[in-house]
Amino acid sequence: MNRPRVVVVGAGFAGYRAARTLARLARGRADITLLNPTDYFLYLPLLPQVAAGVLEARRVTVSLPGTLRGVRLVLGEADHVDLDARTVRYTGPEGDAGTLGYDRLVLAVGSVNKLLPVPGVAEHAHGFRGLPEALYLRDHVTRQMELAAAETDPALRAARCTFVVVGAGYTGTEVAAHLKIFTDRPARRGGPRPRWLLLDVAPRVLPEMDERMSRTAARALRARGVQVRTGTSVREATPDGVLLSDGEFVASRTLVWCVGVRPDPLVTAVGEPLERGRLLVDPYLRVPGRPEVFACGDAAAVPDLRRPGEFTPMTAQHAWRQGRVAAENVAASLDRSRRGRPYRHRDLGFAVDLGGARAAANPFGIPLSGPAAGAVTRGYHLAALPGNRVRVAADWLLDAVLPRQGVQLGLLRSWSVPLDTASPELARVPGGPDPTPAPAGDAPKTHPTDPSDSAQGDRGNR
Template sequence: MPSTRVVIVGGGFAGFETARSLLKALPPDSDTEIVLVNPTDYFLYLPLLPEVAAAVIDPRRVTVSLPAALPGVRLALGTVDKIDLDRRAVTYTDPEGRDHELTYDRLVLAAGSVNKLLPIPGVAEHAHGFRGVPEALYLRDHVIRQIELAAATDDQAQRDARCTFVVVGAGYTGTEVAAQGPLFTTVIADRHPELRDQKIRWLLLDIAPKVLPELHPRLSKAADKVLRSRGVEVRMGDTVEEATADGVKLRSGEVVCTRSLVWCVGVRPDPVVESAGLETQKGRVVVEPTLVVPGHPDVFACGDAAAVPDLTRPGQITTMTAQHASRQGKLAGRNVAASLTGGKLRRYKHHDLGFVVDLGGVQAAANPMRVPLAGFPAKVVTRGYHLVAMPGNRIRTAVDWLLDAVIGRQSVQLGLVRAPHVPLDTDNPELPNIPGITAKK
């Protein structure tokens, strides 16, 4: 039996990097056991999910096997339900509904985030979320199915509704989904002569004044231009007020008949972090710059689950991005090792290196090192960044991009169904624990 055990909750960007850096930081003769608790056996590279939904790349490209990538780390497959700080124990439920308990000497909370739901009637029941492979695959199936059902009917009102797609949220994910959407539906519709004169509508809604409000105004305008050039109806200052099976009512009063509502409003910290009874800020565990939880020297937190002080912006906390999560995870691993070996803990300080947004085709927007880029140069930077940032599957991903550019994409239904496998509400007690879905009890 190992004399020391480190339990890491979550295998996303923060948890994955924590485990990897901890492996490197521990002495070769260490008998420390590292246990990673995660609902799936893979690390998910979230930024490329829109390309999975648009059938540009295979879903296996965005998933990296945790046992293969982290040899020496024990994977505990399941969803954490309870954290007992007094007993130094974590309780989790495996995919088959069985409960397990793990005691720890060091705990790292890297549970990540889940869909952010707003109290809007009908959204939880009728909208499609976008936080995992099951959701992306379901959305791909759903879009194809709507186009094919539209081609099979002579009812023009039904055809119009099935050929209308509404995306809510003009942040990174929503903008990428809306930009990829018209390219995808055009490919599908071109295979159906019945839809030759049919208009296919894509709407992007957000209460923000502009697309990608976090980016440089030049990049926001560039993205807006690309969207409009593809026929996307960009509706800033508007959002959904009510959703039904037949359509949505907008704040502006307009009723849009649709069978497709894609929810990309944002994320919130996984509720499990609040259940631990620790002090939180906006749902994120309060930590010191060293990522240690105050009053609990054996507990660390990082990524979306942690309110990490941003030393580059005094008085603020780091934003919920993959960039911060990855770098905080690396530091968390080193600091956990230091706490076990008597070393000095380092503080987290990272200047934002910029962002990339893939807009499909040869279009993208990026600001590497604060240099705003748009169009093809941004596309090169964007794809280069993803290939460097991905912890695996780089060659396969590059091959998929090449095949998409040369011979086009595959677009067939896989026969996926909606419930309960791809719920929007990832904190619904009525949902079972399914790999890939964080369903809390």
């Protein structure tokens, strides 16, 4: 008798948890295949620390073959799902095409950078959703500080060490906080003083979180020297800087785009009902009318049973827990002795790492700040990491007692990490297949080489 085929698409928080739980529940009674562009699970919350040189890049990755026993990994990116034929078509890392058949399908493709129709953003902004983007940003910021130190023109020196972050949500706040510390260190050795701006159209930082956390984060950012501009957005981005909505032009060579995320464009092509770009599912995470198809994570609009009429937000907490419920319900659909269950979850609180000993957290609704919040935040990340806990803790300890290595690795150029891509986890390579383009209606898929990113830039002299 043939074993049922289960295909999990995506190895983010939801997909990784679903595959791991399914392998434990199936115990060899099903063929489980995980389709993902990379061979690792990326722990996104620690990505700002990679960009700031606190953590080595591999610390925030967890090997899929090494941790998912009983799961077959297929490297590739899904580009079409045929629900009637029960197949998933994908493109491999070397451009080869393939097809996977399934009896049960779990769509956990996650999210990508959210684009807005702002002139120049697609060409000149840097995203922050994948490891290549974090590594490029660290090199770029290091390069700008080094060039500023050697610059004799005061205006150009100021532009090179001015950094603009758009989006004061979870990611943007942490990026500004950590990288401000990163650029302060060369300044203390006699280099140029960096200027960091954090912009958001909302009236406060962390607008989606508790107001007490927002005030704590804003105080910490301002005390560190980050200029927080609420009620402000970008009207236009150029090679020489950004034009703000209040009419001010900020000369800069760095624009970091952290305005939020949108569901992976793959779900729009599935052909099933959507809710703001997310695939509609029932409380059991099944696609209505397709009992063999499940969806979870950022790409799924999951009903919030605690708030009737609303859907769960796109957070890692929900994705991680939805992955487990999806796996349990897939297992129940294959084994009548098991019972499925609806997804129901109450937030346990949030934590925002602001660098050093500073953080803002509200575990179980208890507001914390300062060293206590820092300890809770790092303890939470260590507990949530599926692997590399000792290595991460060791990097934190070394960062506390040793200076960071502010060097350029020169592994990526700007055209390798376009903002308007549906594949932020993949760096574009010469002669390789292009990352999946953004769907029609978003910003045009153009990301020319930065004016100063010439062959000279490959040698780290940009």
